[in-house]
Amino acid sequence: MTPVSPSVRDIERNAIDEAHLTNTTIRSLTWRGINVEKRSSLTDAQSTSILSMIDGYAEAGTLTALMGPSGSGKTTLLNVLAHRNPGTKLSVKGGVDVNGSTIPAADLQSISSYVEQEDALIGSLSVRETLDFAARLSLPSTVPSQERRRRVDQLLFAFGLQNQAHTIVGTPIRKGISGGQKRRLSIASQLITAPKILFLDEPTSGLDSKASYEVIRYLKSVVRKQRLIVIASIHQPSSATFDLFDNLLLLSAGLTCYNGPLPSIKPYFERRNLPMPLYINPAEFLLDLTSSDFSRDEVDAQRRLEKLHSAWRESSEAHAVSAAVAGPSSEKDVLIENKSRAPFFNVTLALLHRSFIKSYRDVVAYGIRFAMYIGLAIMMGTVWLRLPTTQSSIGPFTNAIFFGSAFMSFMAVAYVPAFLEDRTTFIKERANGLYGAAPFMIANFLIGLPYLFLISLVFSLITYFLNNFRPTAGAFFTWVMWLFLDLLAGESLVVLVSSIFPIFVVALALIAFANGLWMSVGGFLVSPEILNPFWRYVFHYIDYQAYVFRGMMVNEFGYRTYDCGKGCQCMYQSALASQCKIDGKAVLEEYGYRTGDTGKWVGIMLAIICVYRLMGWAVTHLRKT
Numbered sequence: 001m002t003p004v005s006p007s008v009r010d011i012e013r014n015a016i017d018e019a020h021l022t023n024t025t026i027r028s029l030t031w032r033g034i035n036v037e038k039r040s041s042l043t044d045a046q047s048t049s050i051l052s053m054i055d056g057y058a059e060a061g062t063l064t065a066l067m068g069p070s071g072s073g074k075t076t077l078l079n080v081l082a083h084r085n086p087g088t089k090l091s092v093k094g095g096v097d098v099n100g101s102t103i104p105a106a107d108l109q110s111i112s113s114y115v116e117q118e119d120a121l122i123g124s125l126s127v128r129e130t131l132d133f134a135a136r137l138s139l140p141s142t143v144p145s146q147e148r149r150r151r152v153d154q155l156l157f158a159f160g161l162q163n164q165a166h167t168i169v170g171t172p173i174r175k176g177i178s179g180g181q182k183r184r185l186s187i188a189s190q191l192i193t194a195p196k197i198l199f200l201d202e203p204t205s206g207l208d209s210k211a212s213y214e215v216i217r218y219l220k221s222v223v224r225k226q227r228l229i230v231i232a233s234i235h236q237p238s239s240a241t242f243d244l245f246d247n248l249l250l251l252s253a254g255l256t257c258y259n260g261p262l263p264s265i266k267p268y269f270e271r272r273n274l275p276m277p278l279y280i281n282p283a284e285f286l287l288d289l290t291s292s293d294f295s296r297d298e299v300d301a302q303r304r305l306e307k308l309h310s311a312w313r314e315s316s317e318a319h320a321v322s323a324a325v326a327g328p329s330s331e332k333d334v335l336i337e338n339k340s341r342a343p344f345f346n347v348t349l350a351l352l353h354r355s356f357i358k359s360y361r362d363v364v365a366y367g368i369r370f371a372m373y374i375g376l377a378i379m380m381g382t383v384w385l386r387l388p389t390t391q392s393s394i395g396p397f398t399n400a401i402f403f404g405s406a407f408m409s410f411m412a413v414a415y416v417p418a419f420l421e422d423r424t425t426f427i428k429e430r431a432n433g434l435y436g437a438a439p440f441m442i443a444n445f446l447i448g449l450p451y452l453f454l455i456s457l458v459f460s461l462i463t464y465f466l467n468n469f470r471p472t473a474g475a476f477f478t479w480v481m482w483l484f485l486d487l488l489a490g491e492s493l494v495v496l497v498s499s500i501f502p503i504f505v506v507a508l509a510l511i512a513f514a515n516g517l518w519m520s521v522g523g524f525l526v527s528p529e530i531l532n533p534f535w536r537y538v539f540h541y542i543d544y545q546a547y548v549f550r551g552m553m554v555n556e557f558g559y560r561t562y563d564c565g566k567g568c569q570c571m572y573q574s575a576l577a578s579q580c581k582i583d584g585k586a587v588l589e590e591y592g593y594r595t596g597d598t599g600k601w602v603g604i605m606l607a608i609i610c611v612y613r614l615m616g617w618a619v620t621h622l623r624k625t
């Protein structure tokens with residue numbers, strides 16, 4: 001058995017102060033006349049209703065279940081209550097009040113958290129690290145690190161995760177904690193920000209009944225202790241799990257079928273001649289009642305649903321709910337503490353630290369890419385093996401430079417999955433108000449620098465001398481610099497394209513296309529001197545691969561001579577022809593390149609990289625999903 005850490009023992013001795021988690025200000029969340037319609041692209045008359053006239057309330061210290069068949073509107077309602085965008089082309093009407101008062105969306109978001117259906121956990125972090133980073137990303141600098149650790153311990157204990165504190169969450173190749181523990185961890189990492197209201201979308205999806213029960217049981221104990229308001233959509237809980245909830249809001253086809261405390265469900269349906277059988281799971285009974293999707297007789301099922309809807313509308317229970325939420329809504333009486341955010345610098349540092357841990361623990365994210373580049377280096381080194389400095393090598397040297405510059409940049413597509421994964425985590429964390437696009441983009445850029453430099457260095461160490469490029473230290477490090485800038489630009493393009501089109505296959509196809517374009521107009525396949533004006537003026541000058549190719553060409557040919565070989569038939573005419581040699585500058589002239597422009601080209605490369613990154617930031621800032 002894993003030993004219990006002293007800090008956890010402290011907690012067990014009830015030496016904990018949970019004041020920061022306890023809700024003393026928010027008494028209730030109410031919602032009135034929520035209507036959501038899907039707008040037709042043609043006419044308003046063709047709009048279809050997703051939610052209609054939904055009233056309800058939840059009080060501090062209660063756990064409300066949002067149930068209904070698939071497509072009944074649970075997630076949509078949860079999004080409306082949390083002031084999240086429920087989707088494009090949807091029009092939302094109705095009001096959501098806190099303590100009976102209307103508050104701005106930003107205030108509601110600052111006192112609430114939303115746990116999405118899919119866990120947004122980073123597989124290579126341990127359970128404790130996950131909570132610690134959640135704390136570092138959300139807590140203001142006024143909370144000292146000792147206090148932060150204490151809060152982490154508290155949550156580990158509250159969610160029964162203290163024995164898994166040092167186990168990793170789990171990656172595709174390394175088994176970590178169980179599905180139920182993951183869900184508990186997702187909830188705990190939201191609670192570290194001390195929300196007063198917690199929205200959970202299917203907190204038990206994908207779990208067996210025992211794990212589901214555990215998740216809701218832990219949640220219930222925290223809700224009771226901390227006086228939180230929790231609203232959770234749930235699919236088909238077991239009887240034991242269902243019994244843990246205080247209230248139920250039952251939806252079907254976007255309308256209410258029941259809304260009230262659990263003990264009143266049975267009498268409510270009995271009074272409508274729908275008695276609940278004795279030995280049946282109440283949740284199953286309710287879902288059977290409200291589901292029409294798989295009915296043999298659709299007309300009959302529709303009629304049954306309409307009866308349920310009108311029974312609720314006309315019931316005294318519905319009138320009581322409407323009366324309870326209809327009270328005048330004022331602008332005062334809500335004490336929203338101004339939740340201070342973690343400072344920009346601390347957030348960026350925490351994101352860098354988190355990415356660093358991921359980079360050395362997650363083989364899929366970084367290790368595989370590294371191995372791929374090494375394989376490529378060995379292949380390139382041995383294909384163009386020890387080229388002699390004769391004119392017959394000028395072609396192969398040029399080809400090797402093209403291959404090295406173009407293919408390395410092309411292979412940046414391998415970064416797409418890792419970037420999209422990081423972006424998904426960011427989108428979820430931003431939606432919960434943790435941090436914005438700037439720290440994410442800065443951390444993403446900075447963590448890539450040493451890694452890309454290492455790849456450039458190792459790749460060059462293998463290929464440069466095996467190929468027999470110009471053997472001086474200066475030439476070697478200039479080559480490393482060009483490769484590094486090449487990879488940096490390639491990765492910046494991946495960041496930009498994947499931010500605009502965050503769909504794996506689409507991003508992959510577009511980046512491959514862009515690389516094909518850069519290769520075609522880069523100057524190797526068609527010399528810039530004869531490239532037609534459209535491609536030359538529209539694309540050639542913004543093609544980063546073109547500058548890498550030029551830089552590497554100048555690095556090799558600008559300062560080296562080649563023997564013309566037997567018969568002294570020199571392929572390129574230069575001042576050294578009389579010595580039966582070719583001055584490499586003659587090769588450069590063919591392409592229109594010359595020495596002395598390296599500084600300018602490096603400047604252009606840096607500008608291209610900056611533009612890609614800034615555009616990537618702007619898109620990420622504006623695009624919310």
Ligand SMILES: Nc1ncnc2c1ncn2[C@@H]1O[C@H](COP(=O)(O)OP(=O)(O)OP(=O)(O)O)[C@@H](O)[C@H]1O
Nearest residue numbers: 038050069070071072073074075076077086087088
């Ligand atoms: N952005 C949107 N645009 C168009 N239709 C939408 C949008 N969001 C939801 N809907 C529709 O609204 C209905 C309710 O969807 P919602 O996701 O809220 O249901 P749910 O009860 O959460 O379903 P499930 O249990 O399967 O997750 C569905 O018919 C869905 O197709």
